[in-house]
Amino acid sequence: MENKSIIVRIVFWGKPKGFPKWPNIYFNPEERISLIKNFLLKRFPEIRFVGWDWVKSEDEIDRIVEKVGVENEIATVIFHLSSGWHGAEKIMKKIPTIVISDPLLWGYAGMITHSHNLRKNGVRGFIVSSSNWNDIEKAFKVIKAYHSIKNSTILVIGDKTLEKNIEKYRKLGFKVILIGFEELKEEMKNIDENNVKKMLEKISLNAEKIVGINREELIKSIKAYYALKILAEKYNANGVTIDCLGGFYSRKIDVYPCIAFSLLDDEGKIMSACETDINSLLTKIAMKEIADRPGFLSEPAIDTSTNLAIYA
Incomplete structure (x- = not known):
């Protein structure tokens, strides 16, 4: 087996505090981003994470899409933290993509859109809709399994x-x-x-x-x-x-x-x-x-x- 590093791109998705969105205008995704980042770095030292980009509006999507795949990452993980899901299919078309969301933080209209895009021909990925850290951990085990097979x-x-x-x-x-x-x-x-x-x-x-x-x-x-x-x-x-x-x-x-x-x-x-x-x-x-x-x-x-x- 080739001993290649597991490289995963992380993208955070959602409008910042002060903007009208689900769940409310006062919700601050930045605090959640810090919590998620600390969890990932501590739990998965064997994975090299890249990106950590935060998509705050649709105007930023193309800039993020250009980066996807340039570091030979095996997958992208989108943490969907609040309203604003349009354009994510551009990332999904490039490399396997996992969308992770806390079901209390954004509406299920977004989940339906992601689900539809992930079922398109040539797109690979799945959704984790849970606030349980163990379920998030399982998603990264699937990435490790995919990496293990490919190598x-x-x-x-x-x-x-x-x-x-x-x-x-x-x-x-x-x-x-x-x-x-x-x-x-x-x-x-x-x-x-x-x-x-x-x-x-x-x-x-x-x-x-x-x-x-x-x-x-x-x-x-x-x-x-x-x-x-x-x-x-x-x-x-x-x-x-x-x-x-x-x-x-x-x-x-x-x-x-x-x-x-x-x-x-x-x-x-x-x-x-x-x-x-x-x-x-x-x-x-x-x-x-x-x-x-x-x-x-x-x-x-x-x-x-x-x-x-x-x-x-």
């Missing part, structure tokens, strides 16, 4: 026949690297046996019971786990997926990656997905940022006779 490096393990299928994902802007099964098998040969033994002991201690898999198969799964970590580091990948069914059926690999992927999910650094399911892999990468914890991907089988769900 991802996905490692795909399988045959060259997969090249045509993965090419469409490269057009979305992130890296997709295809390597063969041979490279995975070669790394598995070189795994330190002491590390394998320690992981085997750890799995055995943490498991309530081990059924349906022998020691030899478990050792191969652990070696696959270490090999995948090595390959992810080699290619600077934050996501990995394997054509496991194709590789196993063609006898090009002799181990399924299920246990290896489970161990990677426990660590939460490298996201994984089976069956070259890049869509699910991207979802896991995004949700890791939104939920603040890694997810998992599985295809459960239900045994009603024992009330047991088997996850693979």
Whole structure:
């Protein structure tokens, strides 16, 4: 994954104190701006904020629009603090835009206008209409998720026949690297046996019971786990997926990656997905940022006779 800074442009929107507006002529957006700025800088030190412009009238919109995108920001966040929403669609057309508003500070006619503009073809964004700071925080987690996807490096393990299928994902802007099964098998040969033994002991201690898999198969799964970590580091990948069914059926690999992927999910650094399911892999990468914890991907089988769900 490319280690690029998260850059977000902040724009404040609303008429100043002393002008007729919603909610009233005495409301001072400047005080709210100071509060929001302090919150953002304290809560998101990993984000570089730019702009901090305050649009007080429609005459200022074009000046702000010219700045949007010049610092490679990934999104614009408009904090709508009082009446005066016309012209915001000019910003929305340039880069993804989030509109955040306190529902008590401006009328819902403005929300309808923003909603209409955000649904136009080619425009990306959403509205947060809440006075709860936690909801504002969630919006910035979505921005982090979007940044994570755009800067991802996905490692795909399988045959060259997969090249045509993965090419469409490269057009979305992130890296997709295809390597063969041979490279995975070669790394598995070189795994330190002491590390394998320690992981085997750890799995055995943490498991309530081990059924349906022998020691030899478990050792191969652990070696696959270490090999995948090595390959992810080699290619600077934050996501990995394997054509496991194709590789196993063609006898090009002799181990399924299920246990290896489970161990990677426990660590939460490298996201994984089976069956070259890049869509699910991207979802896991995004949700890791939104939920603040890694997810998992599985295809459960239900045994009603024992009330047991088997996850693979």
